[in-house]
Amino acid sequence: xxxxxxxxxxxxxxxxxVSQKQDTERTAIAQAKVRMxxxxxxxxxxxxxxxxxxxxxxxxxxxxxxxxxxELIPLCHNINLSHVDVEFESDIDNGILTIRSSVKCVGKTxxxxxxxxxxxxxxxxxxxxxxxxxxxxxxxxxxxxxxxGGKSGExxx
Amino acid sequence: xxxxxxxxxxxxxxxxxVSQKQDTERTAIAQAKVRMxxxxxxxxxxxxxxxxxxxxxxxxxxxxxxxxxxELIPLCHNINLSHVDVEFESDIDNGILTIRSSVKCVGKTxxxxxxxxxxxxxxxxxxxxxxxxxxxxxxxxxxxxxxxGGKSGExxx
Amino acid sequence: xxxxxxxxxxxxxxxxxVSQKQDTERTAIAQAKVRMxxxxxxxxxxxxxxxxxxxxxxxxxxxxxxxxxxELIPLCHNINLSHVDVEFESDIDNGILTIRSSVKCVGKTxxxxxxxxxxxxxxxxxxxxxxxxxxxxxxxxxxxxxxxGGKSGExxx
Amino acid sequence: xxxxxxxxxxxxxxxxxVSQKQDTERTAIAQAKVRMxxxxxxxxxxxxxxxxxxxxxxxxxxxxxxxxxxELIPLCHNINLSHVDVEFESDIDNGILTIRSSVKCVGKTxxxxxxxxxxxxxxxxxxxxxxxxxxxxxxxxxxxxxxxGGKSGExxx
Amino acid sequence: xxxxxxxxxxxxxxxxxVSQKQDTERTAIAQAKVRMxxxxxxxxxxxxxxxxxxxxxxxxxxxxxxxxxxELIPLCHNINLSHVDVEFESDIDNGILTIRSSVKCVGKTxxxxxxxxxxxxxxxxxxxxxxxxxxxxxxxxxxxxxxxGGKSGExxx
Amino acid sequence: xxxxxxxxxxxxxxxxxVSQKQDTERTAIAQAKVRMxxxxxxxxxxxxxxxxxxxxxxxxxxxxxxxxxxELIPLCHNINLSHVDVEFESDIDNGILTIRSSVKCVGKTxxxxxxxxxxxxxxxxxxxxxxxxxxxxxxxxxxxxxxxGGKSGExxx
Numbered sequence: 001x002x003x004x005x006x007x008x009x010x011x012x013x014x015x016x017x018v019s020q021k022q023d024t025e026r027t028a029i030a031q032a033k034v035r036m037x038x039x040x041x042x043x044x045x046x047x048x049x050x051x052x053x054x055x056x057x058x059x060x061x062x063x064x065x066x067x068x069x070x071e072l073i074p075l076c077h078n079i080n081l082s083h084v085d086v087e088f089e090s091d092i093d094n095g096i097l098t099i100r101s102s103v104k105c106v107g108k109t110x111x112x113x114x115x116x117x118x119x120x121x122x123x124x125x126x127x128x129x130x131x132x133x134x135x136x137x138x139x140x141x142x143x144x145x146x147x148x149g150g151k152s153g154e155x156x157x
Numbered sequence: 158x159x160x161x162x163x164x165x166x167x168x169x170x171x172x173x174x175v176s177q178k179q180d181t182e183r184t185a186i187a188q189a190k191v192r193m194x195x196x197x198x199x200x201x202x203x204x205x206x207x208x209x210x211x212x213x214x215x216x217x218x219x220x221x222x223x224x225x226x227x228e229l230i231p232l233c234h235n236i237n238l239s240h241v242d243v244e245f246e247s248d249i250d251n252g253i254l255t256i257r258s259s260v261k262c263v264g265k266t267x268x269x270x271x272x273x274x275x276x277x278x279x280x281x282x283x284x285x286x287x288x289x290x291x292x293x294x295x296x297x298x299x300x301x302x303x304x305x306g307g308k309s310g311e312x313x314x
Numbered sequence: 315x316x317x318x319x320x321x322x323x324x325x326x327x328x329x330x331x332v333s334q335k336q337d338t339e340r341t342a343i344a345q346a347k348v349r350m351x352x353x354x355x356x357x358x359x360x361x362x363x364x365x366x367x368x369x370x371x372x373x374x375x376x377x378x379x380x381x382x383x384x385e386l387i388p389l390c391h392n393i394n395l396s397h398v399d400v401e402f403e404s405d406i407d408n409g410i411l412t413i414r415s416s417v418k419c420v421g422k423t424x425x426x427x428x429x430x431x432x433x434x435x436x437x438x439x440x441x442x443x444x445x446x447x448x449x450x451x452x453x454x455x456x457x458x459x460x461x462x463g464g465k466s467g468e469x470x471x
Numbered sequence: 472x473x474x475x476x477x478x479x480x481x482x483x484x485x486x487x488x489v490s491q492k493q494d495t496e497r498t499a500i501a502q503a504k505v506r507m508x509x510x511x512x513x514x515x516x517x518x519x520x521x522x523x524x525x526x527x528x529x530x531x532x533x534x535x536x537x538x539x540x541x542e543l544i545p546l547c548h549n550i551n552l553s554h555v556d557v558e559f560e561s562d563i564d565n566g567i568l569t570i571r572s573s574v575k576c577v578g579k580t581x582x583x584x585x586x587x588x589x590x591x592x593x594x595x596x597x598x599x600x601x602x603x604x605x606x607x608x609x610x611x612x613x614x615x616x617x618x619x620g621g622k623s624g625e626x627x628x
Numbered sequence: 629x630x631x632x633x634x635x636x637x638x639x640x641x642x643x644x645x646v647s648q649k650q651d652t653e654r655t656a657i658a659q660a661k662v663r664m665x666x667x668x669x670x671x672x673x674x675x676x677x678x679x680x681x682x683x684x685x686x687x688x689x690x691x692x693x694x695x696x697x698x699e700l701i702p703l704c705h706n707i708n709l710s711h712v713d714v715e716f717e718s719d720i721d722n723g724i725l726t727i728r729s730s731v732k733c734v735g736k737t738x739x740x741x742x743x744x745x746x747x748x749x750x751x752x753x754x755x756x757x758x759x760x761x762x763x764x765x766x767x768x769x770x771x772x773x774x775x776x777g778g779k780s781g782e783x784x785x
Numbered sequence: 786x787x788x789x790x791x792x793x794x795x796x797x798x799x800x801x802x803v804s805q806k807q808d809t810e811r812t813a814i815a816q817a818k819v820r821m822x823x824x825x826x827x828x829x830x831x832x833x834x835x836x837x838x839x840x841x842x843x844x845x846x847x848x849x850x851x852x853x854x855x856e857l858i859p860l861c862h863n864i865n866l867s868h869v870d871v872e873f874e875s876d877i878d879n880g881i882l883t884i885r886s887s888v889k890c891v892g893k894t895x896x897x898x899x900x901x902x903x904x905x906x907x908x909x910x911x912x913x914x915x916x917x918x919x920x921x922x923x924x925x926x927x928x929x930x931x932x933x934g935g936k937s938g939e940x941x942x
Contacts, residue, residue: 004287013841015870016868019810056371063546064545067549072281073218078866082488083488083490084486105490124299129164130163131301139299224698227381237707265420319603329712331711333710387592387595388692422710426602427598437613443484447475450628453613455611554800632839701906752857753859757791760789
């Protein structure tokens with residue numbers, strides 16, 4: 001089980017020791033999708049064009065959560081993020097709102113979890129703000145798209 | 158846009174006023190799935206049988222996050238949860254680990270978001286603990302399965 | 315010094331014991347003002363009309379901070395808020411942006427501090443978002459406007 | 472609207488990317504004033520001379536809040552502070568208690584918001600501890616007094 | 629293992645379901661002791677008499693931590709405390725500073741952990757503030773002294 | 786009182802200014818002991834062998850609390866930890882469960898408080914999980930065992 005860096009030889013959970021790692025610039029991009037009825041998505045986007053409160057609220061929630069990732073994910077190191085961004089893309093015909101988050105830091109450990117937390121919390125915030133209209137919305141395909149920096153280098157989906 | 162309880166007439170984000178709502182028992186059940194290679198799932202489950210640290214860590218993370226939902230989701234009310242539970246079910250052949258969270262409170266507002274946050278954070282914790290083995294894992298089908306209590310009553314997927 | 319409910323006979327800080335108090339509906343309204351150059355305010359408001367991100371971000375920050383008041387103000391009780399609202403009013407000629415927050419709970423203790431924290435954090439968020447344009451902005455007249463509920467009843471400025 | 476570093480070309484809220492910025496020593500000094508009746512201030516100061524609980528509590532609250540600024544102000548970077556200090560100055564005749572906070576870090580981004588949060592939370596804590604005596608106290612003139620470090624260099628009110 | 633209310637039949641960690649429990653008044657008193665050289669204790673107490681900052685800071689830290697117990701202890705319910713108090717007693721000859729915390733709530737679950745967290749964090753804060761003088765200080769005898777309320781009723785050490 | 790680095794000349798609480806300190810690797814090891822009946826310890830350890838939930842939960846709680854030390858201990862600097870580890874050792878005959886925590890960072894300030902917080906929260910979590918079986922458990926001998934790094938160098942109990 002030695003490939004699991006978060007488990008020791010006996011299978012105990014552990015936090016990786018990054019003391020000896022270099023401070024390098026690290027980037028991660030993640031996504032989440034929210035699937036809903038086309039008319040719900042249209043209502044969000046009309047709001048987007050006029051006032052943008054659903055998407056702005058989701059973006060703010062995502063940025064704030066990314067900064068607190070180490071409070072949520074037990075074995076994540078607490079690190080200082082140098083950038084968090086969140087973008088939205090909509091496919092009205094199929095009722096899909098795609099969230100794309102990107103996170104950067106200059107540090108000893110990667111920011112994959114921060115990007116995934118940002119995308120997830122953005123999706124959950126959208127669910128929260130629209131659940132009175134469509135309780136059956138589904139969040140899908142939360143995954144890492146890209147990472148760079150650190151010893152393991154670049155990775156692309 | 159009046160059906161969106163989290164937006165006012167002008168489309169501004171708002172927190173719903175629940176002052177007049179009754180304290181009733183409320184329940185919500187949500188799920189999330191983590192899709193991975195069958196051999197990754199087998200490794201987690203062997204750990205599960207022996208020491209359980211991946212799943213126990215995910216469960217603890219989920220319970221702790223559920224209690225802090227209102228810090229993550231901007232327009233959620235802060236409420237006192239009377240119960241949070243998280244269960245796991247595995248389908249090795251298809252490489253699917255299903256997380257099922259259930260949350261209860263006696264209060265003025267539902268616990269759907271708490272259940273969804275619990276399931277999401279459990280899934281993200283599993284991703285974190287196994288990403289050194291399989292970075293391409295995908296989190297899928299985060300959704301509400303059931304809710305009961307409050308004025309809107311029972312809802313089932 | 316016995317009138318200071320947060321100090322005991324010897325002048326020691328203390329948290330008031332509210333165990334015997336009734337759960338009643340309580341309301342508080344507070345304000346803060348941000349004074350800036352008329353052209354800075356105009357730029358915010360044009361943003362407001364088009365996209366609203368400065369004011370929406372300030373509003374979200376205020377609501378989230380109100381819910382966490384007891385983590386910031388040492389002797390505040392942690393309570394469940396049933397409503398938080400934040401409104402903005404602008405006086406372009408004088409370069410004054412007024413923030414008005416209102417908070418409600420059904421509980422054993424008032425929500426004055428929650429309303430004041432909400433107004434203050436909204437003002438600080440506006441400062442943060444506009445400081446690259448006008449570092450000299452000043453936050454003024456943070457005060458309670460109104461409270462109701464509890465043994466001490468109604469109070470108006 | 473390009474001067475607003477916290478808004479992009481379309482007026483969307485954004486977190487500034489500081490990945491390329493140098494780690495330099497940065498300082499910020501901010502103030503807040505609490506205006507009250509001279510006799511309320513006298514009572515606080517007598518407490519100050521004897522036991523100091525009002526001002527010590529306000530100072531502790533300010534230091535703790537400064538460290539958590541990035542949890543309160545949505546677009547602030549989370550950074551490690553190397554110093555926070557809070558001082559008080561009183562003008563009994565005019566019933567003015569002035570709070571002066573100073574914050575330092577060695578990092579990629581300034582600490583203006585941390586200093587402003589510290590001063591504001593100190594003022595709000597004083598309000599909380601004295602509101603049973605004088606509910607009408609007003610917090611005034613929260614502003615930046617000085618900053619140094621980083622590309623934009625020194626600034627003085 | 630069925631007597632462990634925090635473990636299920638299979639030994640899995642679980643949060644107790646308190647949905648059906650009554651809201652009753654609950655009290656808990658806990659203690660912690662800090663053992664140090666008599667001269668260190670004398671220095672703290674002289675500070676206590678004059679300015680009190682070590683003990684006041686410890687008390688504030690204890691009250692603030694008690695309110696956040698459910699964020700620290702994974703299976704604790706988040707509840708609203710109606711009172712937290714912390715007292716100090718010193719035995720200079722033996723170099724023992726005793727901390728006594730008492731916590732109350734009106735709720736569905738006891739406040740033993742809140743009282744123990746308060747006493748522990750007070751002790752750790754005293755250690756922190758005095759460690760430059762005596763790094764070898766030891767915290768001892770953290771334990772529950774008394775509890776009342778709820779189905780299990782009164783308990784005394 | 787000048788030896789107390791956390792108090793100024795007048796005995797006021799203060800945060801030490803570490804701006805001029807070097808970033809060096811720092812380590813601290815701390816312990817806590819939980820004293821209980823041998824049969825309670827046996828039940829925990831049987832759980833440990835089979836499922837480990839009591840000790841795994843305590844370990845996760847300890848790691849998460851260590852990362853948040855600066856939110857709990859008022860004058861601690863917020864720093865990025867590079868490693869946290871928690872180990873358990875049991876003496877069934879005497880009913881003693883010993884917790885040993887070790888923490889590392891590369892930074893301007895030591896990690897003694899982080900190690901002590903980790904050990905304390907692990908002990909409190911064990912108390913919480915076993916209190917339904919033995920409410921009279923006592924936490925003992927919380928102390929620093931070792932520290933290295935920084936200007937004051939190595940220290941051993």
